[in-house]
Amino acid sequence: MFNSLSGKITGRTNDTLYLLTGGVEWELVMPLTDIEALNITNGEARVFTYLHHTDKDMRIFGFSDTLRRKTFLELQKVEGVGPRAALKIMSGISQAELERALEEGDVARLERTPGLGKKTAQKMVLALKGKLVHGGQEKSAPGSPYEELVNALAGMGYDRKAAIAALERAAAEIARRGAGVEEGAGKENELFRLAILSLTK
Numbered sequence: 001m002f003n004s005l006s007g008k009i010t011g012r013t014n015d016t017l018y019l020l021t022g023g024v025e026w027e028l029v030m031p032l033t034d035i036e037a038l039n040i041t042n043g044e045a046r047v048f049t050y051l052h053h054t055d056k057d058m059r060i061f062g063f064s065d066t067l068r069r070k071t072f073l074e075l076q077k078v079e080g081v082g083p084r085a086a087l088k089i090m091s092g093i094s095q096a097e098l099e100r101a102l103e104e105g106d107v108a109r110l111e112r113t114p115g116l117g118k119k120t121a122q123k124m125v126l127a128l129k130g131k132l133v134h135g136g137q138e139k140s141a142p143g144s145p146y147e148e149l150v151n152a153l154a155g156m157g158y159d160r161k162a163a164i165a166a167l168e169r170a171a172a173e174i175a176r177r178g179a180g181v182e183e184g185a186g187k188e189n190e191l192f193r194l195a196i197l198s199l200t201k
Contacts, residue, residue: 002060003152003192006046015087017062019047028062031072031090037064048155052083061087066155071095071132073157078127080120088115099132101125149192158199170194 005028007021017028017035028047038045047062048069061083063069068090075086092113093101101109102125110121153163170191 002049002051003156004046004048005062006044008044009040015091017047019045019062026060028060029087030062031068031087033091033094034062034064034068039064048152059083066151068095069155070157071098074128074131075124078120078123080123085115089113092116102128102132103130105129149188149195152192153195153199162199163195166195166198167191169198 005019005021005026007019007026009017010020010025011018012035014032015029017030017038019026019028028049030047038047048064048066050061050063050069050072052059052061061069061072063072072083072086072090075081075089076083081089089098092115093110097109100106105125107118107121107125110116110124111118113121116124149167150160150163153166154160158166173194174187174190
């Protein structure tokens with residue numbers, strides 16, 4: 001499972017971003033709103049990803065943050081909404097406006113989104129109300145040092161409480177080892193790896 005890709009932006013269209021990292025150029029299908037919202041420094045950016053694989057197709061979808069990825073996955077739980085439809089919806093309405101419309105049952109506002117009819121809009125309200133408010137996420141424990149990692153795991157579909165517990169177990173495991181894991185990015189990567197192993201058991 002890819003969590004994110006970081007590299008140099010080599011091109012873009014209205015729904016595709018090309019990212020060069022490690023000598024490989026990736027084609028990432030993205031909502032236009034996410035392409036425009038990327039934090040770009042010196043021509044480089046970090047894109048959160050989701051690999052969609054079927055018997056006939058394999059594509060990597062990209063998002064500006066884990067909340068947008070979660071929204072993409074939640075939208076596909078609605079009957080009649082596939083990856084392409086979810087992408088079109090996300091390109092036609094802001095995250096804040098989508099959350100507001102779902103919470104208020106504003107079907108008329110959802111209908112104004114390109115490619116979204118009344119029946120599908122009604123299904124969205126029924127299926128997603130309460131799921132995307134403030135990202136549909138509980139806050140992790142106050143002062144938790146793992147907030148970013150928790151958000152990344154939640155964006156991959158794991159329960160936040162389970163993710164926090166898994167990261168705490170991972171931190172305890174690293175502490176038992178003593179030396180061998182550098183502070184900073186090295187430690188974060190190891191925490192993330194161990195947490196995923198724990199969550200998939």
